[in-house]
Amino acid sequence: MAPSLRAAQQRLCMAFHESRFNTDMVDHEADGSTDNGIFQINSRQWCDDYRSSTRNLCHMHCSDLLTSNINDDIVCAMQIVQKPRGMGAWLAWRKHCEGHDLSQWVEGCNVGSR
């Protein structure tokens, strides 16, 4: 299987288990930070929600992670994946996707056979 297809499976599985593909989902964490959008990106490290202190490593407002346009969400998620933990940054990925058979996630996408 092409590496890009394998990566797509991992990301789809992660996004489903984090947000059920809900782009405007906000989760409030015990430390006062928020997890935002389809990839549940946390405000402590990655975006600014104007309420908690943040490193804002993606240089964006958390509200931009709640729009139906997920291009900027993907750019931010790509930065998170570059870190040593990789996809392991997402708890739901570790719980539901890591080491699982993910072939269902690209079924019907018509990729890989051409």
Ligand SMILES: [Ca+2]
């Ligand atoms: Ca967005």
